[in-house]
Amino acid sequence: MAGQTPPYWHLISVLFSSQPLTPALAMTLHQAAYELYSRGEGSREVAGDLLSGRVTNLRKEMALGGISGPAFEAEIETERGAGSVRFMLTRQGLEMMKDPTPATPARPKYLN
Numbered sequence: 001m002a003g004q005t006p007p008y009w010h011l012i013s014v015l016f017s018s019q020p021l022t023p024a025l026a027m028t029l030h031q032a033a034y035e036l037y038s039r040g041e042g043s044r045e046v047a048g049d050l051l052s053g054r055v056t057n058l059r060k061e062m063a064l065g066g067i068s069g070p071a072f073e074a075e076i077e078t079e080r081g082a083g084s085v086r087f088m089l090t091r092q093g094l095e096m097m098k099d100p101t102p103a104t105p106a107r108p109k110y111l112n
Helices: 023-039 091-098
Strands: 012-017 043-047 052-064 067-078 081-089
Touching: 012 023, 012 052, 023 043, 023 052, 023 067, 023 081, 023 091, 067 091
Parallel strands: none
Antiparallel strands: 012 081, 043 052, 052 067, 067 081
16 A cells, blocks of 8 residues: 555545535545645646636634544536535645655564
8 A cells, every 4th residue: 555645535524515526536626735735825726637626725724523624615617517615634634645655664684
């Protein structure tokens, strides 16, 4: 599993979506939001095969039960039409993105 992106359900928590989100769409929104969060930017356009639109960093922290993180919203256009999504990046997901490979102990080298 080393080198793979963590599953989207660890990275993003969707609070509202007017359209069903596919895993690919969720990962696209996550990537745009993560870049906004990392750079401290306010909004950015997203475009690709699956969608076009704008993701906005709300610059607020949200909490829902045991899940918390920075809040975002997106106005998107997909093959199913226009929609809006409100979501947060989870703290667990932010930590996983900082260090995507789990720490493994160094293997000792034995000399014969």
